[in-house]
Amino acid sequence: MPPTMKVLIYRHSVVTRLTHWINVVALTLLLMSGLQIFNAHPALYWGQKSTFAEPWVALTAVERGDKMIGLTKVGPLTLETTGLFGFSGNETRGFPAWATAPGYRNLADGRHWHFFFAWVFVLNGLVYLSANSLNGHIRRDLLPTRNELAPRHLWHEILDHARLRFARGEEARRYNTLQKLAYGGVVLVVLPLMVLTGLTMSPAVNAGQPWLPVVFGGRQSARTIHFICAGLITTFVLVHVAMVLLSGVWNNLRSMVTGRYAIDVEGDAR
Known part of the structure; x- marks a missing residue:
């Protein structure tokens, strides 16, 4: 070689x-x-208007027991994403503060x-x-x-x-x-x-x-x-x-x- x-x-x-x-x-x-x-509004929709009840994607938080749980919804799929999406830093927010x-x-x-x-x-x-x-x-x-x-x-x-x-x-x-x-x-x-x-x-x-x-x-x-x-x-x-x-x-x-x-x-x- x-x-x-x-x-x-x-x-x-x-x-x-x-x-x-x-x-x-x-x-x-x-x-x-x-x-x-x-x-400011962590959800996505298709069309001209926001159909709040039917988002395509949503980063939300719900109360479960004595604590808040972050949830990520994509179509029919829902995942728990506490600490990253939906709820982080002890507050409800789509994406965390560091991002x-x-x-x-x-x-x-x-x-x-x-x-x-x-x-x-x-x-x-x-x-x-x-x-x-x-x-x-x-x-x-x-x-x-x-x-x-x-x-x-x-x-x-x-x-x-x-x-x-x-x-x-x-x-x-x-x-x-x-x-x-x-x-x-x-x-x-x-x-x-x-x-x-x-x-x-x-x-x-x-x-x-x-x-x-x-x-x-x-x-x-x-x-x-x-x-x-x-x-x-x-x-x-x-x-x-x-x-x-x-x-x-x-x-x-x-x-x-x-x-x-x-x-x-x-x-x-x-």
Whole structure:
């Protein structure tokens, strides 16, 4: 087997690195302030109006004996979630204080935080898309090719990920197809849905754009879709962090701080 050596390649531009870390802060506080807003009425519905007797999801608390029990209802399923959902910190609340921003109960402050970081996130996203469209990063590195979308190739990558086999050598120079599809799905589908459903919940926007609630089947449906999208983004982030940890923490962090990423190449490949 030929000898190999570590070679540092330039993987992430300054714009990509800067917008990435701004996104980390913005998305974290968007989620936490969103949970603060959700706690004002911890239930989800479908349609235009809230049918209080028939929520699709509800985080509630009931008195059982001499203590309060937190309950999470999802459709016909009811789970006891005391200390996490429904009842925590000796008070009835959907999500616990440590998961919300601010930690104390205040809907107005939660909205202020949420709207501020929503603008930070949107403007940061526009900078990312503009800069990386101009330098060719999106076209060159994020759009999958026809060969990469072939079923056999996709199945091979799924099996490699399931077995925790990560790209090495020249293959590590670029994103794999699953990464491209995940990033594309979040950027092109989930995030636009988040923005549009968020706007749909605004009475002021509804007055100027009455077609928005119709598109999503009502303001309550938009709220539910908004919450589902938040869950999808949270799942994406957790999987992303897990992959970073499993494929090499220092190498991945260095690439997002300095832009340099180490790959293994054969000794004569310099």
